[in-house]
Amino acid sequence: MSLKNRQWVFLRNPEGAVTPEIFERREDAVPEVSANNILVRNRVLSLDPANRMWMRGPTYRQQIMPGDIMHGFTISEVIESGDADFKPGDIVETMGGWQDYALLPSSELTKRDPTIPLEQLSGIYGITGLTAYFGLKDIGAVKAGDTVVISAAAGAVGSSAGQIATNLGARVVGIAGGADKCAWLTDELGFDKAVDYKADDFRAALKSACPDGIDVYFDNVGGQVLDAALRLMNQKGCIVCCGAVSTYDIEGKPFVSPLLPGVLVAKRLRMEGFIVLDHMHNRGDAEAQIKAWIDADTLTPVMDLNNGLERAPDTLIRLLAGGNRGKVALILD
Amino acid sequence: MSLKNRQWVFLRNPEGAVTPEIFERREDAVPEVSANNILVRNRVLSLDPANRMWMRGPTYRQQIMPGDIMHGFTISEVIESGDADFKPGDIVETMGGWQDYALLPSSELTKRDPTIPLEQLSGIYGITGLTAYFGLKDIGAVKAGDTVVISAAAGAVGSSAGQIATNLGARVVGIAGGADKCAWLTDELGFDKAVDYKADDFRAALKSACPDGIDVYFDNVGGQVLDAALRLMNQKGCIVCCGAVSTYDIEGKPFVSPLLPGVLVAKRLRMEGFIVLDHMHNRGDAEAQIKAWIDADTLTPVMDLNNGLERAPDTLIRLLAGGNRGKVALILD
Numbered sequence: 001m002s003l004k005n006r007q008w009v010f011l012r013n014p015e016g017a018v019t020p021e022i023f024e025r026r027e028d029a030v031p032e033v034s035a036n037n038i039l040v041r042n043r044v045l046s047l048d049p050a051n052r053m054w055m056r057g058p059t060y061r062q063q064i065m066p067g068d069i070m071h072g073f074t075i076s077e078v079i080e081s082g083d084a085d086f087k088p089g090d091i092v093e094t095m096g097g098w099q100d101y102a103l104l105p106s107s108e109l110t111k112r113d114p115t116i117p118l119e120q121l122s123g124i125y126g127i128t129g130l131t132a133y134f135g136l137k138d139i140g141a142v143k144a145g146d147t148v149v150i151s152a153a154a155g156a157v158g159s160s161a162g163q164i165a166t167n168l169g170a171r172v173v174g175i176a177g178g179a180d181k182c183a184w185l186t187d188e189l190g191f192d193k194a195v196d197y198k199a200d201d202f203r204a205a206l207k208s209a210c211p212d213g214i215d216v217y218f219d220n221v222g223g224q225v226l227d228a229a230l231r232l233m234n235q236k237g238c239i240v241c242c243g244a245v246s247t248y249d250i251e252g253k254p255f256v257s258p259l260l261p262g263v264l265v266a267k268r269l270r271m272e273g274f275i276v277l278d279h280m281h282n283r284g285d286a287e288a289q290i291k292a293w294i295d296a297d298t299l300t301p302v303m304d305l306n307n308g309l310e311r312a313p314d315t316l317i318r319l320l321a322g323g324n325r326g327k328v329a330l331i332l333d
Numbered sequence: 334m335s336l337k338n339r340q341w342v343f344l345r346n347p348e349g350a351v352t353p354e355i356f357e358r359r360e361d362a363v364p365e366v367s368a369n370n371i372l373v374r375n376r377v378l379s380l381d382p383a384n385r386m387w388m389r390g391p392t393y394r395q396q397i398m399p400g401d402i403m404h405g406f407t408i409s410e411v412i413e414s415g416d417a418d419f420k421p422g423d424i425v426e427t428m429g430g431w432q433d434y435a436l437l438p439s440s441e442l443t444k445r446d447p448t449i450p451l452e453q454l455s456g457i458y459g460i461t462g463l464t465a466y467f468g469l470k471d472i473g474a475v476k477a478g479d480t481v482v483i484s485a486a487a488g489a490v491g492s493s494a495g496q497i498a499t500n501l502g503a504r505v506v507g508i509a510g511g512a513d514k515c516a517w518l519t520d521e522l523g524f525d526k527a528v529d530y531k532a533d534d535f536r537a538a539l540k541s542a543c544p545d546g547i548d549v550y551f552d553n554v555g556g557q558v559l560d561a562a563l564r565l566m567n568q569k570g571c572i573v574c575c576g577a578v579s580t581y582d583i584e585g586k587p588f589v590s591p592l593l594p595g596v597l598v599a600k601r602l603r604m605e606g607f608i609v610l611d612h613m614h615n616r617g618d619a620e621a622q623i624k625a626w627i628d629a630d631t632l633t634p635v636m637d638l639n640n641g642l643e644r645a646p647d648t649l650i651r652l653l654a655g656g657n658r659g660k661v662a663l664i665l666d
Contacts, residue, residue, distance in 0.1 A: 059599035060568065222594045235393065244595035256589040261555045262577035264606030266392035271604045273597030 003030045008098035008312055010070045013055040018320055023070060023098075023313045031103040033080045039103050040076035042096040044122040045309065045330040047316045048073065048156070049220070052248040060275050070098035070312070075112065075121045086111070091118065093126060098312050100332065123327035124160055124294070124301040125287055127276055131242060132161035132218075133286045134279040136168065139272050140216040140240045144169025147210055149229055152220035153194065154181040156327035157242060159302045161218050162191050167293050170216070173209045175225055177322050184325065189300065203228050213237075221246040227257035233267055241273040245320070302326025308333060336363045341431035341645055343403045346388045351653055356403060356431075356646045364436040366413045372436050373409035375429040377455040378642065378663045380649045381406065381489070382553070385581040393608050403431035403645070408445065408454045419444070424451065426459060431645050433665065456660035457493060457627070457634040458620055460609055464575060465494035465551075466619045467612040469501065472605050473549040473573045477502025480543055482562055485553035486527065487514040489660035490575060492635045494551050495524050500626050503549070506542045508558055510655050517658065522633065536561050546570075554579040560590035566600055574606040578653070635659025641666060 009024045033039045054064045054071055064071050074096030078086050083106040086092070092109040096102040112121050123129060135157075136142045148165040152158045153174030162185065165172045174185040174194040182194035193209040195202060206228050213234035219226050222244030229239070247254040257263075264271060279286075293299035304324040306315060309332050319328045342357045366372045387397045387404055397404050407429030411419050416439040419425070425442040429435040445454050456462060468490075469475045481498040485491040486507030495518065498505045507518040507527040515527035526542040528535060539561050546567035552559050555577030562572070580587040590596075597604060612619075626632035637657040639648060642665050652661045 053595070053599065057599075060601060219594060226594060239594075241594045241597040243598055247591075247595050253591050256591055256593050258580075258586050258589055260589050260593050261552065261559060261572075261574045261604065261606070262386070262580050264574040264604060265576055265608070266386065266390075266606070268393060268606050268608055268611065270606075271594065271597060273594070273599070273601050273603075275598070275601055278601065 003101070004028070005030045005099055005101045006309055007100075008070045008309070010055070010064050010066060010068050012066050018052060018313075018317050020313045020317070025310075030101045033082045033103065035082045036106055037082045037103050038078055038086050038106050038109060039080040039101060040074075040092060040094065040096060040109070041079050041101055042074040042076045042099065042332050043091075044075040044118045045096070045098065045312060045332055046073040046075075046122045046126065046128070047312070047319050047328045047330070048127070049243050049245045049248070049320065051316060052245070052320055053243075056248070060277070071095060072098050072312075073122070073127055074102075075118045075126070076102065090114075091121070093121065098309065100309065119303050119305055119327075119329055119331065120301050122329045123156065123303055124290060124299070128156045128327050129160050129290055129301075130279070130283065130286055131276040132157050132164050133290065134276055134282070135218060135240045135242050135274060136161060136165055136216070138279055138282075139274050140218060140238050142168050142170050142216050146170045146215035147173065147212055148216045148218065149173045149175065149206075149210065149214050150218045150220075151175040151197075151225045151229075152243070152245060152322075153185055153191065154325050155220060155322075156324070158218075158220055159185075159189060159326050160299075163189055163299045164293070165218075166190055167298050173206070175206070181325065189302070197225050203231075207232060216240060218242060219244070223247060223255050227255070227259065230257055230259045230263050233263070233269055236268050239269060239271040241271060248320070304328045305331060307331045336434070337361070338363045338432055338434045339642055340433075341403045341642070343388070343397050343399060343401050345399050351385060351646075351650050353646045353650070358643075363434045366415045366436065368415045369439055370415045370436050371411055371419050371439055371442060372413040372434060373425060373427065373429060373442070374412050374434055375407040375409045375432065375665050376424075377408040377451045378429070378431065378645060378665055379406040379408075379455045379459065379461070380645070380652050380661045380663070381460070382576050382578045382581070382653065384649060385578070385653055386576075389581070393610070404428060405431050405645075406455070406460055407435075408451045408459070409435065423447075424454070426454065431642065433642065452636050452638055452660075452662055452664070453634050455662045456489065456636055457623060457632070461489045461660050462493050462623055462634075463612070463616065463619055464609040465490050465497050466623060467609055467615070468551060468573045468575050468607060469494060469498055469549070471612055471615075472607050473551060473571050475501050475503050475549050479503045479548035480506065480545055481549045481551065482506045482508065482539075482543065482547050483551040483553075484508045484530075484558045484562075485576070485578060485655075486518055486524065487658050488553060488655075489657070491551075491553055492518075492522060492659050493632075496522055496632045497626070498551075499523050500631050506539070508539070514658065522635070530558050536564075540565060549573060551575060552577070556580060556588050560588070560592065563590055563592045563596050566596070566602055569601050572602060572604040574604060581653070637661045638664060640664045
């Protein structure tokens with residue numbers, strides 16, 4: 001095959017914020033297919049706060065190492081297959097990375113329904129939507145009447161989690177940066193209340209938005225916002241630890257709530273981290289439920305889309321700075 | 334009744350460490366019994382790290398307020414009863430406080446087996462032993478082969494938890510202050526390893542004592558020791574939050590691990606606070622198991638006993654400074 005494969009190489013973990021200089025463009029030949037390997041073309045590249053965490057060290061997955069093609073979730077199309085289970089044209093979910101083409105073992109591909117819009121496969125039906133769903137259901141055990149607070153509520157996972165919590169019968173309070181985002185959460189996405197964490201009266205406003213305390217706090221950020229939530233948690237409440245984006249870019253010591261861990265004892269709280277990959281055995285049920293809510297118009301997939309692989313670094317940087325609404329992804333040409 | 338009732342009154346929450354000056358001795362008349370109330374004489378007064386937490390604010394129970402008789406768990410004897418369910422001579426567990434006599438509603442008394450030594454009712458068969466048992470079983474879900482690390486391991490709960498974890502088939506590593514306590518844990522109580530948190534090489538020693546990482550960390554202290562444990566936790570491990578004694582006496586900002594909450598996500602950890610009172614529906618089974626281990630000589634109740642109500646303040650201060658081995662209680666005259 002004589003096609004070229006545009007790629008972004010990861011050069012180094014930055015000490016502070018991600019900058020364009022930690023990535024380098026490269027062109028390579030499109031790899032040759034061998035037995036059990038599949039050549040895919042990446043159609044949608046998902047950008048996720050977790051990408052930043054992967055740079056920092058090994059977690060539930062391997063660290064991104066200097067010289068790697070930058071890692072990223074993709075919705076991809078099978079071009080040529082060395083495995084009878086996949087045929088050209090199949091749509092798959094995989095870790096295709098920041099490049100046009102990827103050669104992957106078939107064990108790393110999950111076949112997806114090609115009748116669903118590709119960007120929704122990357123969003124509400126992908127890691128993003130399932131993270132929100134399983135975090136609320138399996139970790140938070142949200143029930144009708146609970147007060148559920150969600151940070152980074154205008155983000156990909158947050159905007160899904162808020163709407164899903166509403167569908168579960170909870171009273172939902174979103175935390176986001178800026179009055180515009182907050183108005184959007186209540187006016188467009190049906191959040192009961194939204195609180196601006198950048199405002200001077202943030203803590204008082206959060207308290208007033210939660211007159212019955214907080215039963216489940218879905219935390220995407222850590223730091224000061226987690227501290228504010230901990231002060232309002234009800235006895236036997238749960239903190240669903242989905243991310244800690246406020247700490248990812250910090251040089252030196254991040255702010256950590258001085259209430260930890262004593263408040264967990266005093267209020268018998270459970271604070272639990274999870275990754276969606278541990279819950280995939282229930283994926284079918286989750287997707288059926290999500291589809292039912294979308295069909296009933298009580299769940300709106302919110303996408304923040306742009307075109308072109310060349311925009312990957314800038315788009316990730318914008319995401320980490322909170323410049324997005326909903327699921328950030330790039331449609332690849 | 335013309336007997337006198339010696340009492341210790343709580344004057345104020347200290348800003349730093351507890352001092353004798355926050356308590357005041359008083360003598361009062363022994364109260365008269367009325368319907369549904371029971372007059373008890375306190376026989377054993379339990380001193381617990383949680384007493385310090387109760388001074389600081391409301392928790393799962395009411396705060397100790399200035400002017401209150403200092404709160405404390407007791408093993409008490411019924412002297413005169415206004416309730417047919419209790420008769421003079423019955424031995425009960427209750428919150429009798431720092432005084433000779435208490436008048437309490439019958440709903441606050443739990444009848445105990447009078448054939449068990451009273452100090453053991455206050456220790457291994459009381460809040461202390463049950464806290465260790467339920468923390469390991471219900472919260473930590475410890476299973477054979479787990480590496481279980483226990484802080485404040487020479488304390489009342491810690492010395493029980495270490496032995497119970499051994500009985501559950503775990504490999505047990507204790508953390509305590511000083512070489513003497515550490516030697517005692519391994520030589521007398523059967524801990525597999527013990528690590529001195531006051532030693533310069535504490536972190537390296539803990540790592541070397543846990544070559545397979547930590548599956549369950551039973552945390553009584555918080556602070557630096559929790560931070561060291563978090564770095565060694567295995568994927569999907571559990572931190573049982575039983576107490577945070579390192580933070581109770583701190584003026585200003587306590588040290589909190591900068592890994593929180595990100596590490597909970599990266600390693601999918603569960604960090605859960607609990608209080609034993611939520612688990613009392615299984616008390617019968619727990620006590621039967623504890624008795625079986627004691628009878629088999631695989632569990633040794635460790636008591637740190639003294640005599641006399643007048644020693645209550647000094648004994649609590651010694652306990653909070655880590656000057657005890659095992660369960661601290663006062664036998665009242």
